[in-house]
Amino acid sequence: MLKGLDPLLSPELLFTLRAMGHGDEIAIVDGNYPGVEHARRLIRLDGHRLIPVLNAVLSVLPIDDFVPEAIFRSTVKAERDKLDPVHEEMIDCCAVHEPHRQVVPLVGQDFYGRVKAAHAVIQTSEPRLYANMILRKGVIYPKEPGTQAAQVDPFVY
Numbered sequence: 001m002l003k004g005l006d007p008l009l010s011p012e013l014l015f016t017l018r019a020m021g022h023g024d025e026i027a028i029v030d031g032n033y034p035g036v037e038h039a040r041r042l043i044r045l046d047g048h049r050l051i052p053v054l055n056a057v058l059s060v061l062p063i064d065d066f067v068p069e070a071i072f073r074s075t076v077k078a079e080r081d082k083l084d085p086v087h088e089e090m091i092d093c094c095a096v097h098e099p100h101r102q103v104v105p106l107v108g109q110d111f112y113g114r115v116k117a118a119h120a121v122i123q124t125s126e127p128r129l130y131a132n133m134i135l136r137k138g139v140i141y142p143k144e145p146g147t148q149a150a151q152v153d154p155f156v157y
Contacts, residue, residue, distance in 0.1 A: 006056035013043050016120045017061055020137045024119040026061075028054055028133045030126035038112065039121035050126035051089050054133060057122070058097035064138035069104045074111045074132035081105065086128040106134075 001007060005014075020026065029035055030050060035042050045053055064070040071094055076082045083091075091103045106114060114134055115121060124131075 006052075006059055008045065008048060008053055008056040009060065010043070010045070013045070013057075013122065014060075016041065016043060017057065017137075020119050022066075022137060022139050023064060025114065025117070025134050025136045026057070027115040027118045027121045028057065028135070029115070029121055029123055030128060030131040031124060032127075032129060033115075033121075033123065033132055035121050035123035038115050039123075040116075040118065041120040043120060043122045045122055045124050048124050050086070050124045050128075050131045050133070051093055053122060053124050054090060054093050055096075057135065058094065061135060062138040062140050063098050063101060064136040066138070067136065069102070070136035070138070071098065071101050071103045072106045072111065072114065072134040073103050074130045075105045075107050076130050078107050080107055084128070084130060086126075086131040090131070090133055103133075 009017075017026070027039075028050060035044075073087055073090055076084055076087075087103075094101065094103050111132065111134070115132075118134060
């Protein structure tokens, strides 16, 4: 356990999030998603639902602000604008962490193709259908001159 980190952020997940570079994407998928077949790297969070995992990931992952679209969700079949209750919860969770970003729906194969190209997939035990997201990693900007710097220099031993 670590101070200030959601305990859903397992060592493997933290390693993966830290190893990702700017523009890399990570998918968070439901229990029915074909994660083994689609993932380049699969992280299993069995026993956990999607919204708490999404919240934990967004608590540490910067979202890309170099592109107009960086947060994506799957759709109910080909119904791009239909929102199931889980989609509304996903959008609400994202709004807490990224209030100026839209959650963009991706239909079927467009979503699947993006997951297959993602850096990693987090498979949850979410039982609700179409409860799948993709997040594109952004950057953490350096501190502005005149702001309080870190008290510990990580490069001094």
